[in-house]
Amino acid sequence: MADQHDELAGTEQPFVAHLIELRDRLVRSLIAVAVVFAVLSFFPGPAALYDLLAKPLVAQLPQGSHLIATNVISPFLVPLKITLLLSFLVALPVVLYQLWAFIAPGLYSHEKRLVLPLVVSSTVLFIGGVAFCYFFVFGRVFHFIQSFAPKSVNVAPDIEAYLGFVLTMFLAFGATFEVPIVVVVLARMGVVSVAKLREYRGYFIVIAFCISAVITPPDMVSMLALAIPMCLLYEVGLWAAALTVKKPEESTSEAS
Template sequence: MSSSFQKPDHDELAGTEQPFVAHLIELRNRLLYAAYGLGAAMALLAIWPGPSRLIDIIAAPIRAHMPADAKLIAVGVFSPFFIPLKVLMMAAVLLALPWLIYQAWAFIAPGLYSHEKRFALPLIVFGSALAYGGIAFVQLYVLDQMFFFIQNFTPESVAATPDIASYVEAILGLYIAFGMAFQVPIVVVLLVKVGLVTVEQLTAFRGYFIVVAFVIAAVITPPDVFSQLALAVPMCFLYEAGIWVAKFFLKKTPAAADDAESPPQT
């Protein structure tokens, strides 16, 4: 089956090439637009809910398993200032994520064919949704269960008062890990769409992917069993979902792909 990413005989991009300086100007503009959007998101979050409230939100999973009067501590001299700022920037990136992805898309879109654009836009939307889903899964479920698991192993003679800086770094790593891991269906569909692999090959690779998923989870998550399972198991299900989505796209797009690759009738 021919790939829909194959260049059609009638090149619709012929004659649209731009000089290198024009590309640099366009890149500069897109970076500026992205910076403006990120700045607006930071300003909005600084007003509401505010840096202190953001700290309370991300600290809620671990606070739920600490004594009622216990608090996270700030060991560093400048931690009370820099940590809320870091959390504010992290939240602003998440809030502005669709806008940032759109700017990247707008920069590369002029170099894509129309059938590639039609395919790329849904991937951007679903990719953003999957990233948000992975982060929400961490915040609402994984952290709570992970700290419940860890706190049960804390001796009574030890006061569990984590440093806010190390806590923020740990959960930021989990946000990134789960946000990227939840992109498995997008990667699977792209691999099939560009013709690098077939659905049959992906199906045969299923058993190996389970091993790969658990190895990845063991490397990038904290050394507790629960967080590793919480990452590896969804990756396996998302891999299977990607195979089904790839089958759906292959059923829906071959006719359109053939039309795009056939020369225009005279």
């Protein structure tokens, strides 16, 4: 009886076969995103999703103020963009599995043991950064900004500008939460030792505050909300690297 097919097993294939497999896996990923998009389009719907995204800002606006649309087609396009982005995030496990199934046959066993945990942990950390930004940072940042608004000013943000701001902040915090992954990878690859990374702690703190000042809005709350987690996550990365990276004497004993 023929052995059951294992799509993660390494087998040599011609170049055309690789292209066909890549196409098939891209199609499966697109189908997964399309299915989630169709479900979200009916429930709760693009308009409800945008209301949910705008909730932290709307809660801080003066009574009677609302978001506005300065472009005729914005009320239609902006909620659809949010629905599509959320569909991709929900379908991300399927997309990552298709990516993993495509590259896994070309990897050695020790590389598979390293890559899969990195893919899973980096995805979880990115989503964690987005959630931290939405549930913790937005409310405090918008409250701080609105507290400085003159009473003579009618605050009415544009929905498209708000979407651009939100995406920038989501990407910034999602990337920030990847710091432990970067530290572990640098240490595991032998680019920088854990001891050196500890010595660079002071430099990293300065870099973290500089990056926060450039990426976030020009207010102290959002800058600290990005810089402080970045520094704490650097410490988490050092701790994880110390646990996962083998010491030279351990590598020598295993080799002998």
